[in-house]
Amino acid sequence: MESLDTIVFHVTMAISVVAALLVVTRRNPVYSAVFMIVFFTMTAIDFLILRAPFLAVIQVLVYAGAIMVLYLFVIMLLNLKPEELRETVPLRRKLLAFLASAGLFLLLAGAIRSSPKVMSAPSLTAPLPVAAPESVTAAGEVAPLADELFNEHALVFELTSVLILIAIIGAIYLTKKRGTVRHGTSRT
Amino acid sequence: MEHLGLDVVLLFATGVFCIGVYGVLSRQNLIVILMCVELMLNSVNIAIVALGRAALAADPPPVSPNMPQIFVIMVLAVAAAEAGVGLAILLAVFRSWRTTNAGDIHLLKG
Amino acid sequence: MNATRWMFLIPILPLAGAMLNGFVGRRLPRSLVALVACGGPIASFCLAVLWFFELRSSGDELVNWLGDWFALAGLDVPFGFRLDNLSAVMAVMITGVGSLIHVYSVGYMSKDAGYARYFTYLNLFMGSMLILVLADNIVLLFLGWEGVGLCSYLLIGFWYEDEANARAGKKAFIVNRIGDFGFLLGILLIYVTHGTFDLRQINTDAAGGVVSASGLAISDVAKLWIPLLLFIGATGKSAQIPLHVWLPDAMAGPTPVSALIHAATMVTSGVYMVARLGAVYSAAPSVMLVVAVIGVVTALVAGFIAMSQYDIKKVLAYSTVSQLGYMFLAAGLGAYGIAIFHLVTHAFFKGLLFLGAGAVIHSLHHEQDMRRMGGLRKELPVTFALMLIGTLAIAGCPLLAGFYSKDAILEQAMEKNLILWAIGAATAVLTSFYMFRLLAMTFLGERRGAGAHAGDHAPGGHHDDHHAHAGPVKEAPAVMLAPMAVLAGLSICGGIVFHDLPAFVDSAHVAAHGVLGALVSPSGLLGTVFFLGGAWAAWFFFVKSPATREAVASRNPAGRVLWRFSHGKLFVDELYDALVVRPLDVLSQIFYLLVDRLLIDVVLVSGTSFCARVVGSTLRLLQTGRVPTYAGWLVGGAVVLLIVIFMVLNGR
Numbered sequence: 001m002e003s004l005d006t007i008v009f010h011v012t013m014a015i016s017v018v019a020a021l022l023v024v025t026r027r028n029p030v031y032s033a034v035f036m037i038v039f040f041t042m043t044a045i046d047f048l049i050l051r052a053p054f055l056a057v058i059q060v061l062v063y064a065g066a067i068m069v070l071y072l073f074v075i076m077l078l079n080l081k082p083e084e085l086r087e088t089v090p091l092r093r094k095l096l097a098f099l100a101s102a103g104l105f106l107l108l109a110g111a112i113r114s115s116p117k118v119m120s121a122p123s124l125t126a127p128l129p130v131a132a133p134e135s136v137t138a139a140g141e142v143a144p145l146a147d148e149l150f151n152e153h154a155l156v157f158e159l160t161s162v163l164i165l166i167a168i169i170g171a172i173y174l175t176k177k178r179g180t181v182r183h184g185t186s187r188t
Numbered sequence: 189m190e191h192l193g194l195d196v197v198l199l200f201a202t203g204v205f206c207i208g209v210y211g212v213l214s215r216q217n218l219i220v221i222l223m224c225v226e227l228m229l230n231s232v233n234i235a236i237v238a239l240g241r242a243a244l245a246a247d248p249p250p251v252s253p254n255m256p257q258i259f260v261i262m263v264l265a266v267a268a269a270e271a272g273v274g275l276a277i278l279l280a281v282f283r284s285w286r287t288t289n290a291g292d293i294h295l296l297k298g
Numbered sequence: 299m300n301a302t303r304w305m306f307l308i309p310i311l312p313l314a315g316a317m318l319n320g321f322v323g324r325r326l327p328r329s330l331v332a333l334v335a336c337g338g339p340i341a342s343f344c345l346a347v348l349w350f351f352e353l354r355s356s357g358d359e360l361v362n363w364l365g366d367w368f369a370l371a372g373l374d375v376p377f378g379f380r381l382d383n384l385s386a387v388m389a390v391m392i393t394g395v396g397s398l399i400h401v402y403s404v405g406y407m408s409k410d411a412g413y414a415r416y417f418t419y420l421n422l423f424m425g426s427m428l429i430l431v432l433a434d435n436i437v438l439l440f441l442g443w444e445g446v447g448l449c450s451y452l453l454i455g456f457w458y459e460d461e462a463n464a465r466a467g468k469k470a471f472i473v474n475r476i477g478d479f480g481f482l483l484g485i486l487l488i489y490v491t492h493g494t495f496d497l498r499q500i501n502t503d504a505a506g507g508v509v510s511a512s513g514l515a516i517s518d519v520a521k522l523w524i525p526l527l528l529f530i531g532a533t534g535k536s537a538q539i540p541l542h543v544w545l546p547d548a549m550a551g552p553t554p555v556s557a558l559i560h561a562a563t564m565v566t567s568g569v570y571m572v573a574r575l576g577a578v579y580s581a582a583p584s585v586m587l588v589v590a591v592i593g594v595v596t597a598l599v600a601g602f603i604a605m606s607q608y609d610i611k612k613v614l615a616y617s618t619v620s621q622l623g624y625m626f627l628a629a630g631l632g633a634y635g636i637a638i639f640h641l642v643t644h645a646f647f648k649g650l651l652f653l654g655a656g657a658v659i660h661s662l663h664h665e666q667d668m669r670r671m672g673g674l675r676k677e678l679p680v681t682f683a684l685m686l687i688g689t690l691a692i693a694g695c696p697l698l699a700g701f702y703s704k705d706a707i708l709e710q711a712m713e714k715n716l717i718l719w720a721i722g723a724a725t726a727v728l729t730s731f732y733m734f735r736l737l738a739m740t741f742l743g744e745r746r747g748a749g750a751h752a753g754d755h756a757p758g759g760h761h762d763d764h765h766a767h768a769g770p771v772k773e774a775p776a777v778m779l780a781p782m783a784v785l786a787g788l789s790i791c792g793g794i795v796f797h798d799l800p801a802f803v804d805s806a807h808v809a810a811h812g813v814l815g816a817l818v819s820p821s822g823l824l825g826t827v828f829f830l831g832g833a834w835a836a837w838f839f840f841v842k843s844p845a846t847r848e849a850v851a852s853r854n855p856a857g858r859v860l861w862r863f864s865h866g867k868l869f870v871d872e873l874y875d876a877l878v879v880r881p882l883d884v885l886s887q888i889f890y891l892l893v894d895r896l897l898i899d900v901v902l903v904s905g906t907s908f909c910a911r912v913v914g915s916t917l918r919l920l921q922t923g924r925v926p927t928y929a930g931w932l933v934g935g936a937v938v939l940l941i942v943i944f945m946v947l948n949g950r
Contacts (some may be wrong), residue, residue: 097213
């Protein structure tokens, strides 16, 4: 079980990285969106292995389901032609972007590798200690998660609802049709 | 092949994050840029969940066992809101300039 | 009468008039403005006379303590008035002459647009002057001192639309500031030495040679410098050499102002101050000598300059400077009572002469050049008669006011220092000469209209391009002549009536002669000779034989040089211009170029904006308006931040 989890995790990691790379490199956003879905699904599996079953479900439902469908919907709505999708990014900028991200990666990797706490942490797929209390063994399941979320973080939760409400209003306001706006002029 | 180190997962998350950064910097299609942002947010989620999983084995646990995952739920909510507003802006921009190419949109310049 | 606590009304009444006219005068009818303006000084005059007789009968000085003006640690300045013999004489003289000139001004200024403004300043001046005179401490005195300086400035530049008038006002103000600087230093030195501002206390301490509070002897330095510094202030205010240059220019103001401020009252405040602090001066014989020498030299020089001026007011201005010199001569000889005596008589006849000149100017529609006058005796008989009285008085005609006061001064000089007496005597001749010259040029002979410059054509004589208005020459109205008549009466009998004034003011004074005794004393006889000599010379040169004058002034080389120096006012203005004004101009030009233009304008102002522009145009390149660029900077910033954080963590 333990080794299986580990193997699966490694496989999902590999697929995730490849999918992420494909998301970034595809010219057509439809493909990007499809590989996004692949990436999110792999992430959901990772969450399962990392003892977060509720998050795994949410990941598939909200990300892979709702958000990416929204993306695809928009892509279809815009109905961009291939020539409109052509990008003219100079090689120099691509190189700079690569250097920046690679530098960031090396920096963070160095930080991770040099942290004794991280390096000495036990295997993530190892079973929990036998003496572990129930709150630990049940962590990530729906009931204790809901219990803590709605009891201790009720205010934050409610604030989140306000945030989403604002986002909805903003989205409606932005997409509402208002007269004709000439090309190249800022709208007020 | 049994050991799944925390460092491996964190490096993976970092890697995905940096791929997202590269995408934001190198792409011009606004939709793809938004997707890259989602990618970055997700990689952070992975890192948080992995750290939370590692915290479960620690004795005593540094945080409440469910805390990291609640954090992730919040990030999810923010990501959903971001996607909604981001796509709405994208639509508005497209309506004005008939393009989703970030390179062509430089009227932000004052 | 136990109402001394109302004494503050004397200065307050004119000040109240100034407030009223200043704030609402523009909206009041002229008659009401005049009523308010004249009412204050006249009421003050009545009060002053009342208390003067009270003082005379009781012999005790009247004190009106109003409270503390300000009190800091160890520095108490009270606000109080004291009416003793000296200040009572001054107060009565100021309010009396002031009231007359206010009444005169009603007629003189009747057509002026700034009617209310004029009377506001004039009342403000009366109030300040009375504060100066009645103050019981030197700080309050300084308040009045500066107040009259301010009013003088405002009234000289009263017709400020004309650049020259505004310039004259500024000149008076600046020259006075130089004197006031010394005065202020003197006040500070008094405080450091005596520890009090009270005038009576300062005098007592100075007379005793020790500070009564501490019992310590006053140092020689303080003994010397306190009167000297205060005298610098007096030279500024009373137009003595070397700060006399402002008074002739001050004639740019309305003529009643010249009469009140620049002849009768304000310019005499320096003399008053010296008399007020008599004990301080008496304690420093060397300073006394300085005062006397400056006074007598000023008297001579001003008289010399007055001989050749053409502007009727300029002659009178230099005459005033000269008479003030006499007063300082008297003060410097220790005869403070006589100085005040001459001050009072001078106020009468010089006020009369200025008002007479004003009447002439008024009748001739603002013509001041004597070369275009002459023969006015027929058209202005009353003015001529009054002016004649004034001239006789100032020139020292026996039995008239000027004779007694001037004679007293010269007698003192004869007793104490023959050199000073000789100079003073020469000045007496000059006085008689230039006054009769003025009278002859203005009233005798034939009328010289515009363009016809009869006589007095001499090298350097420049022609002002005035337009003498043709038109009927009318006698001034009664409202102007009446005050002149009063002053004329005082000029005639002032010397006899106030003969005991020196003794009243200065208890140390011993009257040398009676009223008639002065006539036959050696000094009195000589004075009569001087008077007659000067008058004869003026008559000879200006009436009998103008040709001789021409010959002396323009053909005789010595006469020509003298004439040039006299007419050019000894070129003091030019000297100051070259020594002070020009170098200052050059210096400020240098500072203007170096500091203002180079350092501030170029380096600081333009430099700052240049830096901002360079930085801005550089940073502008960052603001491409392209989202990816911003994202790039975001990442770059994050990387740098992370590096810094790691370095800090590792370093710890």
